[in-house]
Amino acid sequence: xxxxxxxxxxxxxxxxxxxxxxxxxxxxxxxxxxxxxxxxxxxxxxxxxxxxxxxxxxxxxxxxxxxxxxxxxxxxxxxxxxxxxxxxxxxxxxxxxxxxxxxxxxxxxxxxxxxxxxxxxxxxxxxxxxxxxxxxxxxxxxxxxxxxxxxxxxxxxxxxxxxxxxxxxxxxxxxxxxxxxxxxxxxxxxxxxxxxxxxxxxxxxxxxxxxxxxxxxxxxxxxxxxxxxxxxxxxxxxxxxxxxxxxxxxxxxxxxxxxxxxxxxxxxxxxxxxxxxxxxxxxxxxxxxxxxxxxxxxxxxxxxxxxxxxxxxxxxxxxxxxxxxxxxxxxxxxxxxxxxxxxxxxxxxxxxxxxxxxxxxxxxxx
Amino acid sequence: xxxxxxxxxxxxxxxxxxxxxxxxxxxxxxxxxxxxxxxxxxxxxxxxxxxxxxxxxxxxxxxxxxxxxxxxxxxxxxxxxxxxxxxxxxxxxxxxxxxxxxxx
Amino acid sequence: xxxxxxxxxxxxxxxxxxxxxxxxxxxxxxxxxxxxxxxxxxxxxxxxxxxxxxxxxxxxxxxxxxxxxxxxxxxxxxxxxxxxxxxxxxxxxxxxxxxxxxxxxxxxxxxxxxxxxxxxxxxxxxxxxxxxxxxxxxxxxxxxxxxxxxxxxxxxxxxxxxxxxxxxxxxxxxxxxxxxxxxxxxxxxxxxxxxxxxxxxxxxxxxxxxxxxxxxxxxxxxxxxxxxxxxxxxxxxxxxxxxxxxxxxxxxxxxxxxxxxxxxxxxxxxxxxxxxxxxxxxxxxxxxxxxxxxxxxxxxxxxxxxxxxxxxxxxxxxxxxxxxxxxxxxxxxxxxxxxxxxxxxxxxxxxxxxxxxxxxxxxxxxxxxxxxxxxxxxxxxxxxxxxxxxxxxxxxxxxxxxxxxxxxxxxxxxxxxxxxxxxxxxxxxxxxxxxxxxxxxxxxxxxxxxxxxxxxxxxxxxxxxxxx
Ligand SMILES: Cc1cc2nc3c(=O)[nH]c(=O)nc-3n(C[C@H](O)[C@H](O)[C@H](O)COP(=O)(O)OP(=O)(O)OC[C@H]3O[C@@H](n4cnc5c(N)ncnc54)[C@H](O)[C@@H]3O)c2cc1C
Ligand code: FES
Numbered sequence: 001x002x003x004x005x006x007x008x009x010x011x012x013x014x015x016x017x018x019x020x021x022x023x024x025x026x027x028x029x030x031x032x033x034x035x036x037x038x039x040x041x042x043x044x045x046x047x048x049x050x051x052x053x054x055x056x057x058x059x060x061x062x063x064x065x066x067x068x069x070x071x072x073x074x075x076x077x078x079x080x081x082x083x084x085x086x087x088x089x090x091x092x093x094x095x096x097x098x099x100x101x102x103x104x105x106x107x108x109x110x111x112x113x114x115x116x117x118x119x120x121x122x123x124x125x126x127x128x129x130x131x132x133x134x135x136x137x138x139x140x141x142x143x144x145x146x147x148x149x150x151x152x153x154x155x156x157x158x159x160x161x162x163x164x165x166x167x168x169x170x171x172x173x174x175x176x177x178x179x180x181x182x183x184x185x186x187x188x189x190x191x192x193x194x195x196x197x198x199x200x201x202x203x204x205x206x207x208x209x210x211x212x213x214x215x216x217x218x219x220x221x222x223x224x225x226x227x228x229x230x231x232x233x234x235x236x237x238x239x240x241x242x243x244x245x246x247x248x249x250x251x252x253x254x255x256x257x258x259x260x261x262x263x264x265x266x267x268x269x270x271x272x273x274x275x276x277x278x279x280x281x282x283x284x285x286x287x288x289x290x291x292x293x294x295x296x297x298x299x300x301x302x303x304x305x306x307x308x309x310x311x312x313x314x315x316x317x318x319x320x321x322x323x324x325x326x327x328x329x330x331x332x333x334x335x336x337x338x339x340x341x342x343x344x345x346x347x348x349x350x351x352x353x354x355x356x357x358x359x360x361x362x363x364x365x366x
Numbered sequence: 367x368x369x370x371x372x373x374x375x376x377x378x379x380x381x382x383x384x385x386x387x388x389x390x391x392x393x394x395x396x397x398x399x400x401x402x403x404x405x406x407x408x409x410x411x412x413x414x415x416x417x418x419x420x421x422x423x424x425x426x427x428x429x430x431x432x433x434x435x436x437x438x439x440x441x442x443x444x445x446x447x448x449x450x451x452x453x454x455x456x457x458x459x460x461x462x463x464x465x466x467x468x469x470x
Numbered sequence: 471x472x473x474x475x476x477x478x479x480x481x482x483x484x485x486x487x488x489x490x491x492x493x494x495x496x497x498x499x500x501x502x503x504x505x506x507x508x509x510x511x512x513x514x515x516x517x518x519x520x521x522x523x524x525x526x527x528x529x530x531x532x533x534x535x536x537x538x539x540x541x542x543x544x545x546x547x548x549x550x551x552x553x554x555x556x557x558x559x560x561x562x563x564x565x566x567x568x569x570x571x572x573x574x575x576x577x578x579x580x581x582x583x584x585x586x587x588x589x590x591x592x593x594x595x596x597x598x599x600x601x602x603x604x605x606x607x608x609x610x611x612x613x614x615x616x617x618x619x620x621x622x623x624x625x626x627x628x629x630x631x632x633x634x635x636x637x638x639x640x641x642x643x644x645x646x647x648x649x650x651x652x653x654x655x656x657x658x659x660x661x662x663x664x665x666x667x668x669x670x671x672x673x674x675x676x677x678x679x680x681x682x683x684x685x686x687x688x689x690x691x692x693x694x695x696x697x698x699x700x701x702x703x704x705x706x707x708x709x710x711x712x713x714x715x716x717x718x719x720x721x722x723x724x725x726x727x728x729x730x731x732x733x734x735x736x737x738x739x740x741x742x743x744x745x746x747x748x749x750x751x752x753x754x755x756x757x758x759x760x761x762x763x764x765x766x767x768x769x770x771x772x773x774x775x776x777x778x779x780x781x782x783x784x785x786x787x788x789x790x791x792x793x794x795x796x797x798x799x800x801x802x803x804x805x806x807x808x809x810x811x812x813x814x815x816x817x818x819x820x821x822x823x824x825x826x827x828x829x830x831x832x833x834x835x836x837x838x839x840x841x842x843x844x845x846x847x848x849x850x851x852x853x854x855x856x857x858x859x860x861x862x863x864x865x866x867x868x869x870x871x872x873x874x875x876x877x878x879x880x881x882x883x884x885x886x887x888x889x890x891x892x893x894x895x896x897x898x899x900x901x902x903x904x905x906x907x908x909x910x911x912x913x914x915x916x917x918x919x920x921x922x923x924x925x926x927x928x929x930x931x932x933x934x935x936x937x938x
Contacts, residue, residue, distance in 0.1 A: 010862075035865020035905060042871045161872045164861055177864035229934055236918065237442055237879065238416050255416055260918075264934045272739075273910050275556050275563055275572075275924065276931055282918045283925035293919030294440045297555075297912050298879055311935075372598075372720050374640050376523060376613035395612070402612040410597050410702055417849045421701060423597035425846075427604035428511055429504060429914070430585050430731075432847060432879035433595075441917060447504060447551075 003029040003173065006192050006202030008180045008216065011041035012156070012332040014208035015163035016339035017347070022170040024344040029173040029200055031180050031192060038211050038228075038271065041332065043303020045233060045261050046156040046253075047246055048088075048334050051095055051123070051148035055109055058116045059358045060312050064331065066354075067338035068150045074337035075154065078162040081169060086158045087254045093151025094126075094135065094247040096142050096288050103127070103144040110146065123148050137242045139290040145247070153246040155253065156333050163336075175200070180209070183219045183324075190324065204323040206347070210306045211269075213328050221320025223361050226328055228269055228304035231262030232277040234285070236295040249288050258292065260285040264305075273300040305330050308364075315346070315359040326361070369408035383452035387436075394450050401427060401434040401445035404456075412436055412445060413459035435459035474500035474547075474575040476792055477562050479554045479734060482510020483778050484770025484785035485581035486537040491789025493545040495798040500573060501541065502552040502564055504914065508538045510583055511603065512778045515611040523613060526637040528630075530778070531610070537782065553914035557734055560765040563924065570920040577765045577792045580735055581785060584728035584771035587750075587831060588884040589623060590838040593697030594724065595846055602631045602725035615640040620706050620719040622695065623726040624649040625829040626670070629677045631723065632686065641684050644717055646708055648726060648832035650691040657828035667821030689715065695834070697722055726831045729887065730772045736909035738766055744902030747826045748775050749836065750887060751906055757812070758791030759784060767792060776819055783815040837895045838888065845885040847878020855892045864897070866890055866907050879915075882907040 005021050007014045010032025018028045050068050054061030068090070075088045097103035107125050114121035126134055127144035134147070164174055175198075182193035183205065192200040207213050207220065217224025238256035246252075250260045263277045278300055286293045306328055308314050313329030325347055329335055338354075345353040380395040387409055394403035401424040404412070411421025413435045424434035427446045434445040437457040445456070476492050478485045481503035489499045501508070509516045513534025520532040541548050549566055556563040560578045564571055586601040593599065602621055608614045615638040621628050624647055632642050658664055664671065681688070692708040698716070699705065706717045729750035732742060740761045742751040752774040759767045769788040770781035787808055794804040838844055840853030850873045863869040866876070866889045875889055876882030882889075886907050894901040912921075 032862075035867050036908070042867075157871045161858075161861070168861070174862045176862040176868070234918070234921075263931055265931065266934050275558055275561075275911070278556075278911065278921055279923075279925035280931045282922035283927075286918055286922045293917065293922065295918050296442055296879075296915045297918055297921055298915075299877065299881065300910050300912065302910075372617055373608075374615040374617055374638065376526075376609075376615060376638060380613070398612040398614070399608070402608045402614050405608075406612075406614045415849055420595070421597050422595065422846075423600075423702075425595075425600050425604060426586065427600070427607040428585075430880060430883050435879070444915070447553075449506060 001189055002200045002202055003027040004203045005029070005206060006031065006190060006200050007206045007208055008183070008192065009207070009209035009212060010164065010174060010176060011039055011208065011210050012160060012163070012336055013210070013327055013329060013339060014206070015160065015167055016332070016336045017206055017208060017327055017343055018167050018172055019163055019170065020340040020344035021347065022167060022172050024348060026348070027171065028167070029175060029202060030167065031175045031178050031194065031200060033179045033212070034177055037179075038269070038304050040210055040303055040306055041160050042157065043231070043233065043271075043301055044156050044333055045231070045251070045259065046153050046333060047093065047248075047251070048090060048152045048154060049093060049331065050150045050334070051093055051146065053331070053334075055113055057310070057312060058113065061113060061117065061121070063338060063354070064334055065150060066342070067335045068152070070337035070341050071152070074340060078159070078166055082162045082165045084158050084162045084165070085155070086162060087155040088152065089154070090150070090152025092147050092149040092245050093153070094245050095146040095148070096138070096247050096249055097144055097146075098141055098287065100143050103146070106146055122150065135244055137289045137291060139288060141287045147245070151246070153251050154333065159333065159336060180216065183216055204325070206325045206327055208327045210328065211304060213326060217326060220324040220326075221318045222316060222326045223364060224314070224326055224328070225309055225364055226306050226314070228267070229307045230265040230267040230271060230302050230304055232265075232273045232281060232300065232302045233259060233261035234278060234281050234297055235259055235299040236292065237298050239295055242289060242291055247288070250285050250292070257298070258295065269304065271302045271304050273302045277302070310363070313359050314361060315356040316361045369410065370406065373406035375406060383450065385450060385452070385454040385456060387456045388458055396450055396452065398450045399427070399446060400448040400450050400454070403450050404445060411458070472571070472573045474498050474573055475796055476500070476577045476579060477502065477560070477573055477575040478579045478581055479557070479562070480510060480581035480583055480770070480772070481505070481508040481548060482512060482581060482583050482770060483534070483537055483782040484583070485510070485579065486541060487782040487785030488579050488581065488769055488789035488792070489546050490537070490540040490543065491786045492793050493543045495790070495793035497545065497793055497796055497798055499546045500575065501546060501548040502554055502562070503548070504551060504553040506550050508541055508548055508550070509534055511607065513537065514607055519610045523609070523638075526634055527610060528634070553916070554734070555912035555914045555916040557738055557913070559763070565914075565916050565920050570916065570923050572924065576796060577767060579759070579767040579769060579788055579792065580772055581768070581770045582731045582734055582772045584775060585731045585883055586725060587727045587729045588888060589724040589726050589832060589835045590842045590844050590852070590888055591695045591697065591835055592842055593699060593703060595843055596697060596699050596703040597701070598699065598703035598720060599697055599722045599724065602628055602723040605723050606631045606634065609634055609638060616721045616723065618643045619721050619723050620644050620646060620717055621723045621725070622646045622648070622706060623724050623832060625725055625727050626674060626825065628725050629674060629681070631725070633677045633680055636680065636684050636686065642686055643719065644687040644689065645681070646692045646695070646706055646717070647688060647690045648692050648695070649829050653830055654828050657824050660824045660827060663820050663824035666817060667824055670821060670825070693834070695832070726835065727829065728771065728775055730774060731883070732772065733881065733883065733909050733913050735761070735768055735772065736906070737911060737913060738763065740766065742906065744900065745774065747823065749831055750775070757787075759788035760791060776822065780815055780818045783811050783818065786811050787815065836888075836891050844888040844892070845875035845878060847880050848874040850875040850885070852888070852892055855889055856896060859893055859896050864893070865905055866893060869893065870907060876907045881909065
């Protein structure tokens with residue numbers, strides 16, 4: 001046996017869970033794919049984002065908020081362990097609106113969610129002088145913004161790196177450059193067969209393979225109905241301070257680059273950046289922050305979100321093959337803290353486990 | 367060697383114009399490549415790097431390395447892809463102007 | 471959107487020759503280049519420079535005027551100072567002095583040439599250190615010569631630049647050459663190639679003579695190179711034949727060969743293969759220059775290093791190929807016209823094995839020591855790449871995500887091959903298996919305002935909803 005747990009997928013989700021399981025005293029092997037594999041973890045926007053989550057699903061709003069609340073402590077622990085700087089800034093995030101109508105709609109929906117959550121859902125609507133005071137770089141086309149104080153952003157690549165360093169430090173094995181192609185259900189535990197012929201054996205298996213779960217899931221009795229949604233992102237040169245708080249339109253990182261994104265496109269497995277997407281992103285960003293018109297575009301990319309039919313995470317232990325877990329979500333950065341700190345108790349069936357049954361696959365049954 | 371003696375200007379009779387770099391005036395040949403002209407005029411560092419804050423000067427002269435970055439009219443540009451024009455007001459690329467990036 | 475039969479990116483010998491050939495066959499050609507004048511790197515500013523400094527630059531340079539002259543054709547539109555920043559299939563976006571433009575065409579020829587091979591060594595980022603090609607460009611384009619240069623590296627261009635500086639009245643202080651006498655002996659075993667290249671050898675010998683007569687010192691077989699200085703370069707350190715040297719230097723010119731600029735062919739998603747003799751990746755193209763995507767062609771050094779004459783020939787060959795695809799030339803006519811070009815190209819190419827072996831890249835710069843900066847933009851050292859590899863980054867794109875190498879403004883043009891080389895060495899694998907950075911637009915700098923100007927509010931992107 002190679003480990004108590006084998007984790008298929010070394011992205012943010014797989015590594016967060018691996019890290020948590022290691023801290024819970026389990027031995028872990030993480031198997032991750034090739035250099036050119038589809039990796040949302042390498043192409044995401046780096047937001048820790050509660051705003052907008054679970055507007056029709058309060059349990060998702062609650063879960064996102066729990067993770068956001070754990071993030072500071074989680075980041076601190078990783079930074080202490082690795083010496084890396086995750087560049088976490090969690091001083092609120094903005095949802096910018098270009099018309100009074102859409103701003104009002106949005107505020108109404110948040111008010112409804114707040115009521116559903118028993119009044120515990122902080123947000124604030126900013127317009128006019130108040131908005132200019134908070135965000136001086138904003139342009140006249142912006143009608144107003146919703147400020148959510150729990151939102152923030154971090155460097156997602158540093159998070160990925162810190163997790164992979166710390167997983168090793170904790171004694172986890174990280175096997176990169178290996179595509180798992182076969183998941184054999186337990187005789188003596190599970191056997192994971194890789195395309196290069198390697199086989200790993202483990203007592204239990206966590207399928208955290210992002211989009212790869214769609215193909216692998218059925219082997220373990222999961223429906224795993226995840227599909228790709230492309231997000232294109234732009235990066236400018238390093239600029240003087242311009243943007244204070246992140247939004248879905250743009251965020252400025254500590255070294256000054258402004259990250260602009262992301263589109264939401266159904267483009268199959270095509271993760272290219274397109275001129276049409278780039279032009280749309282640039283136009284929106286310039287409308288929000290006019291000074292950006294002068295900024296040089298340095299890089300662009302496209303990455304594929306891992307979307308379930310309702311956009312919510314899927315957490316499921318296989319009914320057909322107990323000991324096999326499917327863990328996948330769109331907001332892996334936001335939920336990293338919860339996956340690392342809370343999820344292991346659920347997987348291990350321990351006391352104090354969060355109630356995650358609501359995120360099971362049963363909800364997709366017709 | 368004095369900085370402006372590191373290079374020899376072959377077209378001695380070329381008409382000269384004045385440009386400003388970091389506030390200082392330089393007489394340079396009109397129409398010359400801007401990066402080359404500034405180097406020959408004795409400019410040592412065109413920009414400072416973001417992380418270590420060390421000086422950089424043109425390296426490739428063909429638009430590939432970005433070590434010749436300067437700022438003209440609020441836009442950062444590669445000096446090696448520009449021509450000298452009278453009255454150009456050139457600033458070192460932003461990091462140099464503002465020192466190490468202010469932590470926000 | 472404006473249209474052309476053929477859009478050519480790059481007005482060097484390959485692009486210019488292809489334009490002439492295709493226009494001659496009746497195609498409408500758009501020729502884009504970011505320089506103010508046609509010529510590319512090799513014939514940079516040739517029209518003006520040939521007249522003013524033809525003697526210094528030599529006949530191999532002034533012959534470029536024939537190519538620029540041929541651009542004066544009613545079916546060729548040459549747009550100067552046009553930076554192409556995105557190629558999507560045969561749809562090209564560029565920024566000209568008057569703003570961002572898009573053009574659709576039936577065929578696109580990528581003729582973006584070569585880059586000087588990065589030569590990472592201690593101190594190579596100091597002001598006062600440039601590439602030899604940079605010094606030559608200063609001479610051609612601006613009539614500015616480096617005084618008392620110390621040239622470091624290997625290859626014919628090193629001698630050529632030294633001689634041109636000498637003729638400009640600025641004899642170099644010294645040549646510090648990294649190839650060994652053994653390399654030359656080894657290369658001479660390719661005597662067939664050497665014989666075919668007698669013209670080159672003869673010219674090389676003449677250049678060396680000229681340098682010797684002028685008293686320019688040559689150190690052959692230099693190793694342990696380091697460029698010293700605090701705010702700018704002050705000295706070149708090296709060992710040679712068992713002795714340690716430290717030459718004072720105000721300007722150091724580095725060169726150890728050139729590599730194809732694959733940014734555009736990579737961004738298009740063409741397949742590339744590792745060319746071991748050239749120590750570089752080259753796009754996979756057929757003999758006409760056609761890639762595995764409809765309408766996408768490559769020619770010149772960007773398609774594989776061959777030098778100016780090969781570039782010109784391959785440009786003509788591609789021009790004929792494209793004209794045939796467009797129905798402007800019958801197959802027989804294309805083949806008739808191409809036959810002498812193809813055989814001339816084969817002859818020119820046959821000298822390459824000799825040159826590649828006589829002037830191999832400086833080995834210590836292919837896999838630099840830990841302390842050496844490999845990514846100039848983001849200031850990432852070779853050691854950091856190695857550490858990332860130890861943390862499980864098997865490929866360059868993972869190493870990029872962990873270290874930022876290749877994320878800077880040059881988009882990996884200068885560190886790409888170093889990162890691949892380091893990973894290949896660590897894993898004992900072929901660089902071809904390790905792969906290369908994925909390239910994405912923008913290929914050249916463009917402001918957000920210029921990109922935004924291409925947005926059509928009446929034709930927005932179809933989106934699936936806001937999901938962060
Ligand atoms: C454009 C964009 C913007 C985003 N912005 C945000 C944001 O601001 N905030 C936020 O919280 N989230 C954001 N996300 C979502 C977040 O990035 C993802 O939720 C998270 O990265 C998912 O992680 P993952 O590990 O499931 O998937 P991935 O990162 O895709 O990782 C899957 C891993 O599995 C491996 N794999 C797959 N198949 C196999 C196999 N057969 N064998 C071995 N290995 C395999 C792959 O190699 C890969 O490393 C964004 C996503 C995108 C695309
Ligand atoms: S000197 Fe390299 S880009 Fe200008």
